[in-house]
Amino acid sequence: MRWFCLLMSANVVLWWSLSNWPRACSIPGQKPNILFLMTDDQGPWALGLSGQSLARTPHLDRLFREGAYFVNAFCPTPVCSPSRAAILTSRYGSEVGITDWIHPKKEPDVGLSTEFLTWPRLLRQAGYATGLIGKWHLGTQPRFHPQQHGFDYFFGFLEGSSAPYDPILEENGQPVKCTGYHSDLLTDKALEFLSKHRERPFALCVHYREPHAPYTPQPKADAAVFRQLEIRPPDPGIPNLNTALVVRAMRDYLGCVHAVDRNVGRILEHLDRLRLTEKTLVIFTSDNGYNIGHHGIWHKGNGTWMVSKRPPGTADIPANCRPNMFDTSLKVPTAMRWPSRIRPGQRISHTITHLDWFPTICAAAQVAIPPNTLIRGRSLFELLDGNARQWNNDYYGEYSLHLDARAHLRCYRTPRWKLVRDFLHPERDEFYDLTKDPDEKHNLIHDQSPEVRQAVQTLDAHLISRMRQLRDPILKLTR
Numbered sequence: 008m009r010w011f012c013l014l015m016s017a018n019v020v021l022w023w024s025l026s027n028w029p030r031a032c033s034i035p036g037q038k039p040n041i042l043f044l045m046t047d048d049q050g051p052w053a054l055g056l057s058g059q060s061l062a063r064t065p066h067l068d069r070l071f072r073e074g075a076y077f078v079n080a081f082c083p084t085p086v087c088s089p090s091r092a093a094i095l096t097s098r099y100g101s102e103v104g105i106t107d108w109i110h111p112k113k114e115p116d117v118g119l120s121t122e123f124l125t126w127p128r129l130l131r132q133a134g135y136a137t138g139l140i141g142k143w144h145l146g147t148q149p150r151f152h153p154q155q156h157g158f159d160y161f162f163g164f165l166e167g168s169s170a171p172y173d174p175i176l177e178e179n180g181q182p183v184k185c186t187g188y189h190s191d192l193l194t195d196k197a198l199e200f201l202s203k204h205r206e207r208p209f210a211l212c213v214h215y216r217e218p219h220a221p222y223t224p225q226p227k228a229d230a231a232v233f234r235q236l237e238i239r240p241p242d243p244g245i246p247n248l249n250t251a252l253v254v255r256a257m258r259d260y261l262g263c264v265h266a267v268d269r270n271v272g273r274i275l276e277h278l279d280r281l282r283l284t285e286k287t288l289v290i291f292t293s294d295n296g297y298n299i300g301h302h303g304i305w306h307k308g309n310g311t312w313m314v315s316k317r318p319p320g321t322a323d324i325p326a327n328c329r330p331n332m333f334d335t336s337l338k339v340p341t342a343m344r345w346p347s348r349i350r351p352g353q354r355i356s357h358t359i360t361h362l363d364w365f366p367t368i369c370a371a372a373q374v375a376i377p378p379n380t381l382i383r384g385r386s387l388f389e390l391l392d393g394n395a396r397q398w399n400n401d402y403y404g405e406y407s408l409h410l411d412a413r414a415h416l417r418c419y420r421t422p423r424w425k426l427v428r429d430f431l432h433p434e435r436d437e438f439y440d441l442t443k444d445p446d447e448k449h450n451l452i453h454d455q456s457p458e459v460r461q462a463v464q465t466l467d468a469h470l471i472s473r474m475r476q477l478r479d480p481i482l483k484l485t486r
Contacts, residue, residue, distance in 0.1 A: 308408075
């Protein structure tokens with residue numbers, strides 16, 4: 008057993024060292040503009056092109072078709088703050104001290120430290136005009152402010168959510184009372200930024216609050232699209248499912264998604280109008296996945312039950328909570344479009360994560376990553392250029408909950424198998440055969456067949472090896 012674990016560790020170390028080679032790569036030619044569009048809590052199924060729901064997203068469908076659609080894109084942690092930190096730093100939440108969503112009142116001193124390099128800071132140093140419009144959720148103290156992390160301009164909100172209508176937002180440190188719907192207001196500012204910086208390279212992040220709860224109020228035109236539609240639960244076989252709640256929540260949620268789609272359409276039209284489309288790399292994604300009745304739960308990795316009969320609660324996990332790392336919580340709708348560089352119509356099935364945005368964006372912008380900077384991601388241009396023979400499709404994720412519940416979840420996933428361990432509650436460990444059970448309905452953790460036992464052992468060795476590389480403090484619970 009010891010030699011087996013050492014072999015697994017060596018393989019993962021080799022993979023990790025190979026994953027850092029893109030720091031020296033760049034894309035020859037003119038530097039593109041970077042437009043990073045991100046929603047909040049959009050499940051991979053909440054996209055018309057996915058074919059998995061009643062979502063109406065014609066503008067997103069167009070964007071995904073005109074570029075590369077990554078159908079196996081994952082967040083490293085299925086909740087807001089650590090996922091957003093990973094996007095900016097290419098580091099896991101456990102590495103930057105952000106392991107759960109940040110509660111500004113209970114933990115005001117938690118936030119993203121400037122000791123961690125971000126790609127906006129590198130791009131600003133390289134001459135890009137940088138801006139963040141929308142949600143931050145990486146600390147509310149001045150030392151955590153977006154403008155401390157490389158953004159010249161900030162318009163949005165620092166906490167986890169904001170009123171969907173007539174919100175009070177911030178513009179470069181000053182409060183602004185706004186009139187209108189949130190997604191429309193952010194898009195108005197995005198269009199202003201694009202027009203103002205059309206003559207120089209820019210890197211603009213637009214982080215929508217939608218479709219984060221609360222879903223209403225929302226524009227009547229967006230809600231009307233779903234008012235008469237028959238909506239069915241995505242997983243009607245769940246025992247004791249509160250079907251009425253699922254249908255009501257899904258209807259309002261899809262209205263929020265439609266509002267974002269409409270505004271993405273406004274941005275794409277504005278790029279066309281400014282003649283910036285050809286030289287702008289547009290990235291679309293969400294911070295984490297989402298559930299509305301999937302697996303009988305609501306929300307993401309800190310899900311709550313949508314069933315009338317819940318499992319009994321414990322001192323760490325209340326009866327209404329279902330900590331999880333289901334694919335519906337981990338996967339995010341993701342695409343890249345750059346007409347002068349990325350071939351349209353690609354559907355890429357390789358595993359990617361939010362850790363990959365740092366090296367990918369720096370490669371596109373021809374910005375060198377300092378050699379002493381530790382990053383965990385890989386440039387996606389390997390896949391886009393067809394050089395994916397060495398691409399490792401395994402996934403590692405983590406989620407240590409301490410607000411809604413207490414659990415230390417770690418996940419290792421291959422294209423076939425998936426292991427989820429809870430180091431606080433080993434009786435809640437999970438194991439799935441994704442080939443036979445892609446919806447993760449049959450937990451095989453206690454299956455005694457030789458094939459399953461060998462697969463559990465293999466994935467567990469990978470998982471522990473990755474935790475050691477990250478110096479994960481939860482490792483002490485394995486002793």
